[in-house]
Amino acid sequence: MRYLRLLAIFARTELQFAAEYRVNLLLDLFEELIIVVTSFGAVLILFTHTGVINGWTLPQMTVLLGVYYILQGANSVLFETSFERFMEHVRLGTLDFILIKPANSQFLASARHVQVAQAGQVVLGLVMIGFGIAQIGVGVGVRQGLAFVVTLACGLALVYCLLLVLSTLAFWFVRVENLLAIFWAFVDAGRFPVDVYPGWLRITLSTIVPIGIAVTVPAQAIAGRLDTLGLVSMVGGTVLVWGFAGWFWKQGLRNYSGASA
């Protein structure tokens, strides 16, 4: 509860910063709109030539793209700027000032710089999901809805853990400019279901860089293509990864020696 309140405070202060540059804010929103519209356009072009891709229909793909933009948006709103600043702090040795604050350091590093303006992507993602579901029509029951919400939360957690681990690596590799580039390189692959990719890429997207399953599994849940085993392993896997990322963060923190040491 306390952390939710902190989050709200962070969001408010960052929004005040952003409101100083109103044209910027509008440009950001416009950019998000362009990005989402062109991505959807790409899918539409693909579907002018076929009715189905690897068993995925257009409405199902619409839902998938919606999930993709919700995850991307959540990343931009909460984590992206926060982690970039965090790595800057490690490089400069100013992380000390965060560590002495009376709140969980992992939380402060992950979500201090909330970018409210980026929420446009999340909204557009929700619109696409709604649109997709409406087109699928019958067959989206309570069970599918529930599975969707659970797996979407898991997907969010997986993306968060990936970013946390990549950022934590900054404790050891201060010089490597920006390891988050790994995330940015692979994130493009999230726009299609992970099962269309060849083996090596599918495995990468399901394990080391779990963007693929984070996007695909919730969309499968809506489409009713997710069995109980899939649901259970998604939840179990997320719990494991979550535990590992937290442990890894602590190891990194132990390795940090501060500015003056």
Added chain:
Amino acid sequence: MSGLLRMYRVLFVANFQAATQYRVQSVLWLLFAVIRPVVFLAAWSAAAKAQGGSIGDFTVGDFAAYYVCLSLVSQLTMAWDAYDFEYDVRQGKLAPKLLRPLHPLHYAVVSNIVYKVMTLPALLPALVLIAWTFQAHFQTQLWQLAVFVPSIVLAMTLRFVFGWVLAALAFWTTRLHAIMHLYDRVSFIFAGQIAPLSLLPGPLAVLGYALPFAYMLWAPSEILRGGVTFDQAMLILLAQLVWLGLSWLAFVAVWRMGLREFSAVGA
């Protein structure tokens, strides 16, 4: 002229030495060149399989050949000067660079070429792997290979100069990132990244052939995979030349006006 050549030689040596320090970073950037083409290649392959093996006149093997070529071309034509330039303007680092005896363009040319020479050895095995995974089918004939050479040189120069036109906009606005994102999205559709131009729906394809973006990526890729007739190839080269000429004129004009603007701000 021999003075310029000597200058270039010195710059090349210095740049190569600097580049060897950042090999990890270079490999990271390489991921970008490989993953986007693979994403759309995988999607088109799945679509083609659902349609019984081919879409338009593209079989799965043709798609693979096209996207392998596209990946190579997008790496070879890459130009990132707008980002660096905006940073320099914003941080006030441009003024000392303008005082140097050589135009900033020369430094950019050298670092651009050095980066590509450094990354190519890592890219080629990755491309072989992709071509093998998707069973790429190249129809390239010898003359197409020959035409590819001027076409890729024109594409590299066009994308480079076009990038500098955008870079020079930093004289007026430091919100260049928004413009660059827009450029990236337009290329995404019209340069042949989401689909070979012939598979775009009618009006979009017409726009694609008319705009300059396809001549940076689609054109050399299509020539290299062997997907064009001789007449088409000549038309493509002509279009590349025209767009290069126009971009160069635009660059000269924008740069001259921008410099005036810049000195006014700095004074």
